[in-house]
Amino acid sequence: MATRRDTGLAALAGLAAGVVTLGVGSLVALITGPSTDPLVAVGSAFVDATPAWLKDFAASTFGTADKVVLGIGEVLVILALAALAGVLAARRWAWGATLVVVLGAVAALAAMGRPDAGTLAGAPAVVGAIAGLLTLRELVRRLPGAPGRPRPEGVQRRAFLQATAAAGALGVVGVVLGRAIGAGARGAQSARAAVRIPSPTTTAAPVPAGVDVGVDGVGPWQTPPDEFYRIDTALVVPQVDPSTWSLRVHGMVEEEVTLTWDELLEGDLVEAWVTLACVSNPVGGDLIGNQKWLGMPIADLLARARPTGDADMVLSRSVDGFTASTPLAALTDGRDALLAIAMDGEPLPVEHGFPVRMVVPGLYGYVSATKWVTELRVTRFADDTAYWTERGWSAEGPIKTQSRIEVPRPGTSVPAGSVVVAGTAWAQHRGITGVQVRVDQGSWNDATLADDGSIDSWRQWSWTWDAEPGEYQLFVRASDPQGPQTGAVAGVIPDGATGYDTVRVTVT
Numbered sequence: 001m002a003t004r005r006d007t008g009l010a011a012l013a014g015l016a017a018g019v020v021t022l023g024v025g026s027l028v029a030l031i032t033g034p035s036t037d038p039l040v041a042v043g044s045a046f047v048d049a050t051p052a053w054l055k056d057f058a059a060s061t062f063g064t065a066d067k068v069v070l071g072i073g074e075v076l077v078i079l080a081l082a083a084l085a086g087v088l089a090a091r092r093w094a095w096g097a098t099l100v101v102v103l104g105a106v107a108a109l110a111a112m113g114r115p116d117a118g119t120l121a122g123a124p125a126v127v128g129a130i131a132g133l134l135t136l137r138e139l140v141r142r143l144p145g146a147p148g149r150p151r152p153e154g155v156q157r158r159a160f161l162q163a164t165a166a167a168g169a170l171g172v173v174g175v176v177l178g179r180a181i182g183a184g185a186r187g188a189q190s191a192r193a194a195v196r197i198p199s200p201t202t203t204a205a206p207v208p209a210g211v212d213v214g215v216d217g218v219g220p221w222q223t224p225p226d227e228f229y230r231i232d233t234a235l236v237v238p239q240v241d242p243s244t245w246s247l248r249v250h251g252m253v254e255e256e257v258t259l260t261w262d263e264l265l266e267g268d269l270v271e272a273w274v275t276l277a278c279v280s281n282p283v284g285g286d287l288i289g290n291q292k293w294l295g296m297p298i299a300d301l302l303a304r305a306r307p308t309g310d311a312d313m314v315l316s317r318s319v320d321g322f323t324a325s326t327p328l329a330a331l332t333d334g335r336d337a338l339l340a341i342a343m344d345g346e347p348l349p350v351e352h353g354f355p356v357r358m359v360v361p362g363l364y365g366y367v368s369a370t371k372w373v374t375e376l377r378v379t380r381f382a383d384d385t386a387y388w389t390e391r392g393w394s395a396e397g398p399i400k401t402q403s404r405i406e407v408p409r410p411g412t413s414v415p416a417g418s419v420v421v422a423g424t425a426w427a428q429h430r431g432i433t434g435v436q437v438r439v440d441q442g443s444w445n446d447a448t449l450a451d452d453g454s455i456d457s458w459r460q461w462s463w464t465w466d467a468e469p470g471e472y473q474l475f476v477r478a479s480d481p482q483g484p485q486t487g488a489v490a491g492v493i494p495d496g497a498t499g500y501d502t503v504r505v506t507v508t
Helices: 005-031 038-048 052-091 093-112 123-141 153-185 188-194 259-266 298-306 328-332
Strands: 246-251 256-262 270-277 286-296 312-319 323-327 336-341 358-359 373-377 402-407 417-426 434-439 444-446 459-467 470-480 501-507
Touching: 005 038, 005 052, 005 093, 005 123, 005 153, 005 256, 038 052, 038 093, 052 123, 093 123, 246 298, 246 328, 256 259, 256 298, 256 501, 259 336, 270 336, 270 358, 270 444, 286 298, 298 328, 298 336, 298 373, 312 328, 323 328, 358 444, 402 501, 434 459, 459 470
Parallel strands: 246 373
Antiparallel strands: 246 256, 270 286, 286 336, 312 323, 312 373, 336 358, 402 417, 417 459, 434 444, 434 470, 470 501
16 A cells, blocks of 8 residues: 555646646647647636636636636645656556646647637647646656666655656746747737827817825825726737738628727827726725727728618627627717727737727726727627627626725724714716715715726725714715616626725724
């Protein structure tokens, strides 16, 4: 019967072989493309299979770090399975080898199932699995006490550990080199640096000086690009060369249209302030940001294509296969729905959709904000579904009126007397008409609104509270032209959270 030490050494052999598998796969992916890397392919397949509740949990719990958490979890699971393969192989080679083959096949199938998969998409997983099998075979043969190992057990153990360390180190080098070289070889950043953004045909209205309430702790009215939230399904950021980019408009149209990058730059470009929000943003959450965007009105492009009378939806598609179902009316009713090429006067950051993404005021991002967009198919909600609607989310996602308290922070202590309560409210494409604050179960008190930057942007507010010592709970609600936001508590599934943001404070 195997001892605990024997099992540990066998698991160590499996771990080293697993690292070799990942390293070789990462190096081969330099030839076949970053999305074919076994880790990326399996992770992307997992994201695609994610049900609505799990996506909500990841976004609400980890926010923009969800991909990092996924990557760490994926590596831990793979290494655990690799260790198991080593233990099995030490007992019976066929068992361990079968597990390695199965894992390689899963990774290969995941890579070949990606929208951008080429004929060699499965090669990194296959070659990596072969390298892992050979490494595992050799290390199992070197296990102390294995048949044909006449040397003293102490010598055998040292030789085994040296071989295992060498294999693991080579595997780590392969992973690091594969990722580093792959990142350096991607051309989107250099292409972005060469882009010169033209002046807008229509500029945004001047922003009033008073859009910021000037309260420490309240976030800026204009979200810096490097702080703008990022929630999408891309584990590897697509690298799109604008010189080869084009957008196809087809489906239920009288004339199919193809737009090139040069044509887009030469078109009538509109500048607009728009606040974007993720449907996974919980009440009081920070998956939201406000920026100045520049782009071509999608309505102008659809006017060229001339949608047929019974069309009611545009299915947008990203270069990586993501799709979103946007109501046709929201793209043609005069709002600033854009094929955006810039934010804050600069080309889009690569991770935010360079060279072109969609920006549609008043709709959650999952039905409107397609990044790296390459296709618009005019269709009907009755005939087509999109990426997240196939996973339990609503087909249409109008943004709900919401508000949050940013000052004071939850759980803080404040001195008695005049206490400033402040934050932000939003009702894109309807506009905020008022904000009220309540202390415990008391009456609602009108807050002072900051100046309005645009109907499609959020709005800051503040209220001064004459606070006495004690423990309190603060509530906030915002109003749009239709009335105050609902206080009914609902989660983000299937079309956005509702309820009042609350903060507990201690007055001393």
